Amino acid sequence: MITKEKRPADSIPAPSAWISKSYQTLAAPPGPEERFPFEQLFTLRTKKILPYLRHVARAYGDFARIQLAQVWIYVASHPDDVREILQSKHRSFVKGVGADLVRDALGYGLFSAEGELHRRQQKLMQPAFRTEAIERYAAMMLECFDYSDAEWQDGQTIDVVEEMHRLTMNVATRTLFNMPPDDRQKKLGHALTVLLRGIAQRISNPFGILKATLPILPDREWKECLRILDEQIGKIIDDHEAGVLPDDDLLGQLMSATDDAGLKLSRKQLRDETLTLFVAGHETTAIALSWAWYEAARDPAIQAKLQEEVARVCGGRTPAYSDLPQLRYCRRVFQESLRYYPPIYLFLRQALSTMQLRDYTIPKGSVFAISPYLVHHDPRFYPNPEKFDPDRWSEDFESQLHKFAYFPFSGGPRVCIGERFAWCEGILALAWFTQRWDFELAPYQDIRPGDGGTMRPAGAIEMILRRRDASSTPMSAPAPSATSPGSPGKCPFTKA
Numbered sequence: 001m002i003t004k005e006k007r008p009a010d011s012i013p014a015p016s017a018w019i020s021k022s023y024q025t026l027a028a029p030p031g032p033e034e035r036f037p038f039e040q041l042f043t044l045r046t047k048k049i050l051p052y053l054r055h056v057a058r059a060y061g062d063f064a065r066i067q068l069a070q071v072w073i074y075v076a077s078h079p080d081d082v083r084e085i086l087q088s089k090h091r092s093f094v095k096g097v098g099a100d101l102v103r104d105a106l107g108y109g110l111f112s113a114e115g116e117l118h119r120r121q122q123k124l125m126q127p128a129f130r131t132e133a134i135e136r137y138a139a140m141m142l143e144c145f146d147y148s149d150a151e152w153q154d155g156q157t158i159d160v161v162e163e164m165h166r167l168t169m170n171v172a173t174r175t176l177f178n179m180p181p182d183d184r185q186k187k188l189g190h191a192l193t194v195l196l197r198g199i200a201q202r203i204s205n206p207f208g209i210l211k212a213t214l215p216i217l218p219d220r221e222w223k224e225c226l227r228i229l230d231e232q233i234g235k236i237i238d239d240h241e242a243g244v245l246p247d248d249d250l251l252g253q254l255m256s257a258t259d260d261a262g263l264k265l266s267r268k269q270l271r272d273e274t275l276t277l278f279v280a281g282h283e284t285t286a287i288a289l290s291w292a293w294y295e296a297a298r299d300p301a302i303q304a305k306l307q308e309e310v311a312r313v314c315g316g317r318t319p320a321y322s323d324l325p326q327l328r329y330c331r332r333v334f335q336e337s338l339r340y341y342p343p344i345y346l347f348l349r350q351a352l353s354t355m356q357l358r359d360y361t362i363p364k365g366s367v368f369a370i371s372p373y374l375v376h377h378d379p380r381f382y383p384n385p386e387k388f389d390p391d392r393w394s395e396d397f398e399s400q401l402h403k404f405a406y407f408p409f410s411g412g413p414r415v416c417i418g419e420r421f422a423w424c425e426g427i428l429a430l431a432w433f434t435q436r437w438d439f440e441l442a443p444y445q446d447i448r449p450g451d452g453g454t455m456r457p458a459g460a461i462e463m464i465l466r467r468r469d470a471s472s473t474p475m476s477a478p479a480p481s482a483t484s485p486g487s488p489g490k491c492p493f494t495k496a
């Protein structure tokens with residue numbers, strides 16, 4: 001039975017081409033009414049996406065509806081609904097407009113592919129993210145940490161946001177392409193930065209969601225950076241084919257993977273997947289690490305606990321992959337950073353057919369906005385949610401937490417394929433740099449999340465570096481042997 005408010009027919013705008021007309025007669029979840037055409041589109045432009053979604057969830061509840069010109073957006077912010085959409089009823093949804101926003105850059109890579117194509121590619125790519133592969137990438141990550149370390153100087157002020165982006169970019173090019181940090185990588189890095197800025201602008205621009213009805217022309221810079229990326233990635237694929245670069249990297253594994261019919265990824269698919277992994281894998285981890293350093297520098301107790309743990313677990317030697325299960329506090333800091341500042345704070349799904357959710361009939365084509373940020377800051381699931389508190393992640397707390405109350409990597413069949421990679425990189429980086437450096441926040445800074453498509457800080461986060469006592473950081477004693485990962489839905493490196 002439909003129990004919620006009935007909307008008068010005259011308050012409903014003309015549906016766009018892909019929204020069924022049948023919804024004109026249906027009850028709808030609560031949400032702000034438009035007092036004049038395009039009101040919410042303009043409110044979103046001026047108030048920005050996250051504060052506005054927060055306002056909608058607080059004012060209208062867990063399941064609300066907003067109107068963007070001709071499109072209705074359902075804001076689902078209870079873990080039960082998140083589970084329905086991402087897991088139980090996942091077959092009834094596609095990424096739809098969410099994937100279209102990045103299609104001209106990422107083509108049909110794993111992030112933007114749908115249906116059967118997505119399933120085939122996921123299967124082909126999974127082996128490249130298994131435990132043995134991650135252990136191999138971990139060694140490459142440590143080389144990249146060394147590279148940053150060698151560039152930093154005692155007393156120097158760094159922008160930690162820029163440095164973490166450089167670091168994760170080096171990790172991406174090293175693990176994906178076996179490329180050391182060099183000039184070619186710099187060229188690739190610059191083009192990628194432009195591409196990411198363009199993608200962020202599209203995602204954060206509410207007009208982007210209306211792209212199906214409003215064509216947005218790519219600008220010249222966007223086209224030029226796509227040309228450079230295509231050219232550079234093409235050369236890297238050529239080098240792999242010619243055996244110039246060793247093939248124990250991610251690209252090498254993708255090139256040799258075959259599907260059930262014995263078919264390999266085509267050159268175009270390889271390009272799409274490589275660029276997708278590059279884009280999806282470096283900015284997100286850089287954001288999580290930037291906020292983790294910021295919080296650790298703000299609270300001396302957090303930094304001291306990190307240092308104490310690394311000294312206890314690693315002694316004087318370099319942290320290694322095999323230490324991950326013991327680095328519990330480093331894991332909690334990274335975990336809390338992903339809760340408090342989920343790098344992808346919003347993602348979209350589109351209904352493939354008309355369906356029932358709660359007491360509502362949801363028309364085919366409806367867009368759902370799912371925000372880890374809203375759920376991660378809900379006091380029903382997180383006591384004192386506005387406090388950055390790594391200690392909240394006790395085993396007891398985790399075991400009673402709703403599985404979909406923590407989903408920085410999404411969930412269900414479209415969960416982030418790089419989750420294990422990201423935990424490994426995040427925890428190891430925290431341990432590695434904690435062992436060598438004190439991070440001191442430079443004074444008088446206005447630090448807050450930006451209003452792009454990700455949780456990237458609005459500007460720089462300046463930190464003064466202090467090299468820690470050399471006697472506490474002797475390098476490279478042998479590490480103990482590797483251990484196996486934990487269960488899905490949690491950090492795979494949680495110690496049982």
Ligand code: HEM
Nearest residue numbers: 110111280281284285344347408409410414416417418422
């Ligand atoms: C802290 C770091 C990371 C976060 C927070 C994160 C978050 C996410 C989220 C939320 C999604 C799902 C988006 C949606 O459903 O629309 C996703 C998908 C994806 N991520 Fe990550 N990610 C991270 C790191 C990585 C890394 C390191 C890689 C690769 C090396 C990666 C590759 C991907 C890919 C390929 C997808 C698409 C998966 C699919 O649709 O099957 N991510 N990520």
